[in-house]
Amino acid sequence: MMIPRDLYEEEHEIFRNSVVKWCEEHIVPHAEQWLADGQVSKEVWKAAGEAGFLAMYADESYGGLGVDDFRYDQILMEEITKYSSGLFLPLHNRIVGPYFQKFGTKEQKDRLMPGIVSGDKILAIAITEPGTGSDMAGIRTRAEDKGDHWVLNGSKTYISNGLISDVVLVAARTHPDNPHAMGLFIVEAGMEGFQRGRKLKKLGLHAQDTAELFFEDVKIPKANVLGDPYKGFKYMMSGLAEERLAGAAAFMGRAERAFEVTMDYITERKAFGKPIGTFQNSRFKMAEMRTELDMGWVFTDHCTKLHLQGKLSAEVAAEAKLKTSEIEARVVDDCLQLHGGAGFMDEYEISRLYADARISRIYAGTSEIMKEIIGRGLGLDDRGAGR
Template sequence: MPDSTHSAYDEEHELFRQTVRSFIKAEVAPHDEEWEARKRVDRSMFRKAGDAGMLLFGTPEQHGGTGVDDFRFNAVLDEEFARAGYGSAGLGLALQNDVVGPYLLDLTNEEQKARWLPGMTSGELIGAIAMTEPGTGSDLAGIATRAVRDGDDYVLDGAKTFISNGQNADLVVVAARTSDDKHRGLTLLVVERGMAGFERGRNLDKLGLHGQDTSELHFTNVRVPVANRLGEEGQGFFQLMRNLPQERLSLAVTAVGAAEGVLARTMQYVTDRRAFGQPIGSFQNSRFLLAELHTEVEIARIFVDHCVALHTRRQLSAVKAAKAKWWCTELQVRVADRCLQLHGGYGYMREYPVSRAFADARIQTIYGGTTEIMKEIIGRDLGL
């Protein structure tokens, strides 16, 4: 394994790391195969995570949290689930903490905080965010789902797709168009389970992350109270842009953890597996390949820890987050691919964790902004 020293973390974070590992062993590992087969993580996992103090760390004490606004706790949770190979459950919690949580912590008024934060922090409520549409992916300005003001409500119509936590979600932060202005025409509305006209479509059948429910969502004349709007009307695009760096850093953290995990398991395999009278890891091709992978993963670890430290100090730029996201997720895919190759035919068998690591990795370079979009952000910053 690459050097596991985490320069960005303090003793309290390392103690929390042990808590997360114990939680995974007791509450995730025994149920993971069932969740993968059912294509949905059980809601009880969120409640148990809430009981263990693993959700929405920044929730104020009066709403059931600790009030500790420190992304390093999020990062520890993300990388430990990824390193253990439980990407479906880990993604569900990462969405709750890293993606949906900030909108409900930072953009809500006191009445909304009192309504939503206790349940999100305890795991009684599960959150999702709905940006992507059938005809709109990375181009947020192209969102067509529309919300028309009607008295004290917005009337919401449209469809979203590829929505993670889509089947389980009780609160869905929906990006909707409230005017035709390209950037000032989006508004964020919180749609709640049970609202008339809100329907869930298919739980989509994916290449990997089978236990993570990913859904189509449909909104037909859904009356969403103005009291469910996040911030001011027309500020949705800027609100989304503000949180995307953290979402992308979360994916980079997950990518490095997953790469470290599959590499460690492959090291054990090539040590135990023998061919032509010797461990397959002792052949020069294996040694050179593993030397390359270990070096690249260690470099990624140092960079992503640097980004975590910057984000903790509120100094992480959108450009640096884009660099972390594209490099680390592409590395995760490459490491999983090369580790599968070292397993030979066994690597193609579902019973070997490396096959799942390979399938689960592939989405990482796509969601949260594709590699190509990340390079575009970086290139524009270069003045090109």
């Protein structure tokens, strides 16, 4: 009964069908094992590459499709989120990959893009530090120019794909007196001084490896500096709107999945001789959630249209992340409640969806930071000024 969506054309829906079939073949049979392992397999990344799902915008000479249509990636986010909480294709495709596409030299692209497209080089980005979260200007990891190379020192935490990644893009300060002077450094597996720490235990996303990373006198060749070593902060800020839109699509996908599994449960589970879905409270709750989901999808799709036109502002992207993560939170909570005691059991999918959803209001900028961005966009600041 979902509201019709006019964002997608026929070729996009054909692509969606192929994604669903791929998920059923390559994710569903392995999902339980990945949960037990705490990470997905490298084989599934290669399977995604073979299917053409990785860095679709990459030039055909690198094995890509040469198609930079965000809608295809949005479909991947919507569908894969329903099947796996560990396969972070959006991180690879729309957060880290575009840095190489936009700012990489020809040599860097020639060397790295084929593996990024094939799944042989899994990407991660290392920004967050033990004492620094949403405030990127507070980063303490440093890179020092030694003439023919840079030396990188510092540590990062909460890094998604931290253990499984082959290439990590590391943000580091490059000027001691300017907190906004940063570089993005390409750190590859096996570099001397680069160490991966422990796999972090988390409330949710148990099939997604999150780790600490350490850099001790890591020698970074000049060929591994992405773009201008003093403009990394600007580069990172330029990608935040798309990152938050990508998050919104995934949040809505997870919320939609919670609704689907709950619909199945309340029509099958009986109490007092009839399906619990026939009780007024169940009907009203499902009606409320369906309405919220449809509102969320409409706004997300509208933001995608703006993004395709190059008109998505930081403020509107923040609105999308804020609202969709709140919708997701309410939906998974209400859906778990409708499951009763079964919802608290890990064997039921809704339990995992509930745990996985909690991070959505934190990463890619907390809800509080989103409100700050939106508020400042209204002309308000901490001095109480307004329009």
